[in-house]
Every structure is written in structure tokens, then in C-alpha cells.
Amino acid sequence: MNLHEYQAKDLLARFGVPVxxxxxxxxxxxxxxxxxxxxxxxxxxxxxHVGGRGKAGGVKLANTPAEAFDKTQAILGLNIKGLxxxxxxxxxxxxxAKEYYAGMILDxxxxxxxxxxxxxxxVDIEEVAATxxxxxxxxxxxxxxxxxxxxxxxLVKRAGLEGNLNKLAQILVxxxxxxxxxxxxxxxxxxxxxxxxxxxIAADAKIVLDDNALFRHPDLAQLREVEAEHPLxxxxxxxGFAYVKLDGQVGVIGNGAGLVMYTLDLVNRVGGKPxxxxxxxxxxxxxxxxxxxxxxxxxxxxxxxxxxxxxGITRADEVAKGVIRALEEGILTKPVAMRVAxxxxxxxxxxxxxxxxxxxxxxxxxAKAIAGMVGGGKQ
Amino acid sequence: MSILINxxxxxxxxxxxxREGAFHAEQMIKYGTKVVAxxxxxxxxxxxxxxxxxxxxxxxxxxxxxxxxxxxVPAPAAADAALEAAHAGVPLVVLITEGIPTMDMxxxxxEIKELGVRLIGGNCPGLITAEECKLGIMPGHVFKRGKxxxxxxxxxxxxxxxxxxxxxxxxxxxxxGIGGDPIIGTTFKDLLPLFNDDPETKAVVLxxxxxxSDEEDAAxxxxxxxxxxxxxxxxxxxxxxxxxxxxxxxxxxxxxxxPESKLAxxxxxxxxxxxxxxxxxxxxxxxxx
Numbered sequence: 001m002n003l004h005e006y007q008a009k010d011l012l013a014r015f016g017v018p019v020x021x022x023x024x025x026x027x028x029x030x031x032x033x034x035x036x037x038x039x040x041x042x043x044x045x046x047x048x049h050v051g052g053r054g055k056a057g058g059v060k061l062a063n064t065p066a067e068a069f070d071k072t073q074a075i076l077g078l079n080i081k082g083l084x085x086x087x088x089x090x091x092x093x094x095x096x097a098k099e100y101y102a103g104m105i106l107d108x109x110x111x112x113x114x115x116x117x118x119x120x121x122x123v124d125i126e127e128v129a130a131t132x133x134x135x136x137x138x139x140x141x142x143x144x145x146x147x148x149x150x151x152x153x154x155l156v157k158r159a160g161l162e163g164n165l166n167k168l169a170q171i172l173v174x175x176x177x178x179x180x181x182x183x184x185x186x187x188x189x190x191x192x193x194x195x196x197x198x199x200x201i202a203a204d205a206k207i208v209l210d211d212n213a214l215f216r217h218p219d220l221a222q223l224r225e226v227e228a229e230h231p232l233x234x235x236x237x238x239x240g241f242a243y244v245k246l247d248g249q250v251g252v253i254g255n256g257a258g259l260v261m262y263t264l265d266l267v268n269r270v271g272g273k274p275x276x277x278x279x280x281x282x283x284x285x286x287x288x289x290x291x292x293x294x295x296x297x298x299x300x301x302x303x304x305x306x307x308x309x310x311x312g313i314t315r316a317d318e319v320a321k322g323v324i325r326a327l328e329e330g331i332l333t334k335p336v337a338m339r340v341a342x343x344x345x346x347x348x349x350x351x352x353x354x355x356x357x358x359x360x361x362x363x364x365x366x367a368k369a370i371a372g373m374v375g376g377g378k379q
Numbered sequence: 380m381s382i383l384i385n386x387x388x389x390x391x392x393x394x395x396x397x398r399e400g401a402f403h404a405e406q407m408i409k410y411g412t413k414v415v416a417x418x419x420x421x422x423x424x425x426x427x428x429x430x431x432x433x434x435x436x437x438x439x440x441x442x443x444x445x446x447x448x449x450x451x452v453p454a455p456a457a458a459d460a461a462l463e464a465a466h467a468g469v470p471l472v473v474l475i476t477e478g479i480p481t482m483d484m485x486x487x488x489x490e491i492k493e494l495g496v497r498l499i500g501g502n503c504p505g506l507i508t509a510e511e512c513k514l515g516i517m518p519g520h521v522f523k524r525g526k527x528x529x530x531x532x533x534x535x536x537x538x539x540x541x542x543x544x545x546x547x548x549x550x551x552x553x554x555x556g557i558g559g560d561p562i563i564g565t566t567f568k569d570l571l572p573l574f575n576d577d578p579e580t581k582a583v584v585l586x587x588x589x590x591x592s593d594e595e596d597a598a599x600x601x602x603x604x605x606x607x608x609x610x611x612x613x614x615x616x617x618x619x620x621x622x623x624x625x626x627x628x629x630x631x632x633x634x635x636x637x638p639e640s641k642l643a644x645x646x647x648x649x650x651x652x653x654x655x656x657x658x659x660x661x662x663x664x665x666x667x668x
Contacts, residue, residue, distance in 0.1 A: 106485070106561060108561050108592070108628075109592055111485060111488055111489065112489075130634075142489075143486045143489055144490070210480055212454065212480045212481060213481070213482065216455070242625040244623070246622075255535055256533065256534050256536065256625075257624060257626045257629070258532065258533020258586070258588065258614050258625075258626070259535040259536050260624070261533075261536075261588065261614040261618060261624050264615075264618065264624070265614065265615065265616050266655070268616075269617075279625045282516070282535075310535050311518070312535060313516060341542070342518065342521065342538070362657070363655070363656070364657070
């Protein structure tokens with residue numbers, strides 16, 4: 001789960017990381033009042049779950065409260081990569097002497113959290129990694145020992161960061177404590193600023209939380225913003241489906257993430273474009289299949305549906321019953337291509353005999369057929 | 380022969396009294412797996428599926444020889460259950476549970492490895508040695524005994540591939556579902572040496588996915604060490620960057636985990652990559668003839 005910058009900063013502050021004072025504003029008036037309260041230059045920053053805000057015009061400096069009003073008015077309602085800005089962070093501006101980078105992510109190869117530290121802050125770290133990889137130093141943290149202050153000091157020296165050594169090292173330790181304490185999967189301070197008067201401060205922060213661990217952080221789980229997600233993704237998650245909205249026309253339903261991914265690949269291979277990923281999971285009953293069809297067919301982009309089932313624990317006849325219920329209740333308004341195999345395959349085929357469902361023995365043929373039916377398919 | 384498990388393997392089920400655990404333990408017993416005991420803390424001294432239930436793995440291990448444990452414990456307690464089994468001296472631990480907090484796995488995987496215990500999963504379907512022992516949640520009947528070892532990051536896709544190989548008369552030896560999470564106990568390159576040494580396995584199918592670099596690591600091992608033909612498959616090749624498709628591990632982040640990188644690594648290792656399930660069968664046939 002992605003957090004907004006202001007939420008990330010609040011969390012880091014709880015662990016002792018210094019952040020510039022800031023407050024959230026939903027209207028230009030609120031931004032003006034916050035700027036008046038601070039009585040100095042502020043930075044107005046769009047709060048949306050997407051990178052590249054600056055380039056999109058979502059970050060602006062304001063010298064006066066009146067400017068804060070105008071700049072906020074300009075930023076609210078902006079469309080940044082498909083997301084509409086509904087709130088801004090109004091934060092005290094910092095006088096930057098140096099901009100560094102400190103970030104932690106999960107490293108799959110070493111199976112540890114890796115700390116990355118660089119003198120090249122304030123820019124996209126992936127760009128630094130691509131153009132100047134030597135400018136990033138990495139430290140793989142032993143999960144049982146954590147990050148110790150002496151290690152952090154060594155890293156600060158190795159990265160060549162200039163500034164208060166103890167303070168910089170302490171922030172790295174605090175960042176790791178936060179990472180573990182809130183079960184983050186990404187925690188970044190970028191830039192980590194040294195101010196002109198020598199203070200060390202997290203001028204921007206990004207945190208992504210581990211969804212699997214939200215059960216032990218009910219306060220953080222509440223930060224989820226349903227309105228920032230696609231409504232169909234919200235509905236699907238209420239049914240317990242893994243669902244991802246994509247930009248094509250072929251609705252895809254299958255059992256098992258691997259099989260559904262494969263089905264998307266097949267649809268693409270034959271020239272179609274999948275409209276979604278939907279995994280009904282293992283052992284699904286007829287009602288689950290019916291609900292899956294309801295979600296997929298609510299998507300106005302969907303021009304046809306491909307149901308791909310390999311029965312294991314899931315019984316193909318239960319899937320067939322779900323499809324038949326959808327037919328009977330009149331929600332199957334688009335053509336459906338289906339391929340079922342495995343457990344209870346014959347029963348499923350018998351149940352669907354004579355029904356207006358296109359049945360195919362192999363996934364590839366079903367993919368070709370549905371891509372052809374919705375247009376854009378190649379044979 | 381086979382790898383990791385066979386008809387004589389004595390199995391412990393952790394979470395045997397839970398809904399999932401009870402269902403799958405029964406299925407495993409029906410398949411022929413020798414389930415000797417179960418563990419549910421607080422229910423020690425009772426019976427489930429005609430086997431004794433203990434409060435801890437340690438107690439179970441003091442009364443029975445245990446070759447492997449399979450875990451159906453809910454996510455908040457799953458990593459702890461795996462550690463418990465490893466500390467009790469169980470040499471093979473299979474963690475089926477999905478949705479385990481990542482940091483729990485980071486800590487547990489390191490400790491379990493240090494104990495010299497093999498952990499499969501989490502978030503995996505388990506493993507099966509065809510017609511001998513099922514230590515997982517897969518539909519046993521689709522796996523016919525034959526010549527091919529399989530390692531896979533996906534569940535259903537594995538069943539389907541194994542079924543296709545079985546239907547083609549080629550069959551499988553042992554099939555291992557290693558799981559779809561970013562942090563797992565055992566990866567492709569850990570299992571390839573075992574198949575290399577198993578005389579019954581004549582070829583290996585590796586079902587990979589986008590995300591991470593386990594396929595690239597496997598390709599490097601295959602190039603230098605593998606004595607048997609390997610056929611690969613990569614799922615999620617059309618998935619958009621940064622989108623998580625069901626499996627938490629199947630995600631392209633930055634330039635890591637792209638299908639291009641995996642295809643290139645397999646090309647260098649001389650491993651053909653199938654585009655479809657049927658093609659897996661064709662490529663295996665070609666390699667075996």
C-alpha cells in the first residue's frame with residue numbers, strides 16, 4: 001500500500017527522523033492559513049500516489065500566503081498520470097546546501113533489506129543507478145542484528161556524505177527502525193537535505209507498506225484511500241479476488257495467479273488486449289464464479305470474456321454452474337469463450353451443452369476466438 | 380528414485396485441526412502420504428484423521444520419526460511455525476500459507492537456512508513425487524509417474540503442465556512448487572542439483588515468472604553444471620511494469636525481473652523457452668528423443 005508524502009513523514013517523525021513542519025490542505029484557503037501560520041516561505045506539494053510530481057507541475061514554492069493560495073489553486077485538480085490532485089502538503093521550505101539519498105528496499109537475491117545511500121540525492125535514484133551506479137553504496141542488513149550505529153557511521157563515510165556524521169548515521173538507524181516497525185516494503189528519504197545552517201532533514205519521503213503485514217498495523221490500514229483506487233479493484237477486493245484493471249477489451253477470469261498470467265500472455269500473443277487480471281483462487285464455488293463475472297462485466301471496456309479453468313481443487317462443474325447462473329440472471333451481455341480442463345471437466349461440459357457459451361478444448365484456441373470476437377485479433 | 384520425498388516419507392501436519400489443514404491432510408492420506416502426526420498448540424492429546432495431535436513439533440518429534448512437516452497455519456503465525464519445525468530438527472519444511480508478512484520471512488528464512496533445514500515456500504502448493512507421496516495441495520491424480528522433474532513458481536500452471544506431460548505419456552518424477560512470494564526458502568538453483576543427481580529424472584521443466592532474478596541464477600547454474608536437458612517457461616511476459624499480478628513476487632521493479640532478461644539468460648544457457656503449455660511438452664519430447 002502506497003502512502004502519501006505527508007503520511008510517510010509523519011511516520012518517520014515518530015521514529016525520530018527530523019522532517020520540515022507541514023500540514024495538509026484541501027483548499028487554497030487552508031493553504032493560505034497554513035502559510036500565514038508559518039510566516040515564511042512554504043512549498044506546496046501535490047499529494048498523489050505517483051512519482052514525477054515536480055515535472056508535472058505538482059510542486060511549487062510560495063513566498064507569501066497569497067502566493068500559497070494561488071499555487072494551491074493551480075495544483076489542486078491537476079491530472080498527474082491519471083490521478084487527480086485532491087490535497088496538497090504545505091511545508092516549510094528548507095534552505096538546501098546538499099541533497100543526498102537514503103533508501104531501503106527488500107533485496108530478493110540476498111533475502112535482506114538493503115540500505116542504499118548516495119551523494120546524488122534529489123533525483124530519481126533509478127536514474128542514478130543506471131548512469132552512475134558507483135555513486136550508490138549498498139549495505140545488506142542482517143535481519144537479526146538490525147542496523148547498528150557504528151555500521152551506519154561507516155556507511156555515511158563510505159558514501160562520502162558531508163555533514164554531521166552522528167546525526168546522519170542516527171537518521172539511517174531511525175529509517176531502518178521505521179522500516180521494520182511499520183512493516184514497510186520501501187522507505188526512502190529523497191532528498192535527505194543538509195541545510196545551509198547544517199541541519200539534517202528529510203525534505204521528502206516515500207513509504208510503501210507490506211500489504212501482508214497490515215493486519216498488525218490497524219492504524220496504518222486505515223490510511224488506505226479507496227477513492228484513489230479503481231472502483232472495480234475495490235469491488236473485486238471486497239469479494240476477495242486478486243483483480244487488476246488493465247487497458248484492453250478482453251475480460252479474463254481464471255483460477256490461480258500463474259494460470260491467469262499465462263492467459264493474459266496468450267490473449268496478447270494472438271493480438272488481443274486483456275481488460276483485467278482476475279484470479280478466483282483455489283476451490284471456488286459457483287457463487288464465486290458468478291461474482292467474478294459480475295465484476296468483470298461491470299467494466300464498460302470489456303467486449304468479451306475468456307474464462308480459463310484448470311480444475312484441481314477447483315471443480316470445473318462448479319465453474320460451469322456459476323456461468324449458467326450468470327446466463328440465467330441476464331448479466332452475460334458479452335460473448336464468453338471458455339476452456340475447462342481437469343477435475344469434473346466432463347460434468348462441466350455436459351452442463352454447458354447447448355448454452356450460448358463458446359467452448360474450446362485448448363487455451364490458445366479460446367484466446368484466438370475471443371480476440372477475434374472483440375476485434376483486433378489476428379489468426 | 381525421486382527427490383526430497385518418497386513413499387516412505389513420514390509427514391507431520393502443522394495446523395491439522397484447522398479447516399485447510401484438515402482438508403488437505405485428508406487428501407494427502409488418501410493419496411498415500413504417510414501422515415504420522417499433527418500439531419495444533421492447545422489441542423495436544425487429541426486425535427485428528429486417526430493420527431495423534433501434539434502441542435508442539437518438539438513433542439511430536441520425540442514420539443515419531445519425522446522426515447517432513449507441512450504447514451497450514453494462518454499467516455500471522457506461519458513463520459513462527461516454520462521456525463518451530465526447523466528447531467525441532469525436521470529436515471524438510473513445506474510452508475503452504477499465503478500472505479505472510481515479508482519481514483517475518485526475511486528473518487525466518489535466514490535462521491532456517493542456518494539450521495541446515497530445507498524450507499519450501501511460503502505461499503506455495505507444496506511438492507509431489509508422483510504416485511508415492513503428496514506433500515501439498517495439488518490435485519494428485521493429474522501427476523503420472525515418468526521422467527521429468529519440475530520446479531515452478533506457480534500452482535495451477537504447474538498442475539496443467541504436469542497433466543500435459545502425463546497425458547503425453549512422458550510423466551513426472553517429483554514436482555516442486557517453490558511459491559510466488561519475493562522471499563522464499565528454496566529457489567530453482569537450489570533444486571537443480573538434486574534433479575541432476577536423480578537417475579530417474581531425465582529432463583527438467585522450470586516454470587518461471589517475471590520478477591526477481593531466480594531464473595537468471597538458474598540459467599547460470601544450468602550453463603555450467605546441468606547434465607540433463609532443461610526446458611523453461613516464463614509466465615507474465617505481457618504484464619505491465621510495476622503491476623502486481625496475484626503473486627507478490629511477479630512484479631517488474633526498475634530493470635529487474637523483465638522477461639527480456641530471463642529470455643536472454645536462458646538463451647545463453649541453451650535452454651529453450653516454451654510460449655505455451657503444449658509447447659513445453661513438444662520441447663521436452665524433442666529433448667528426450
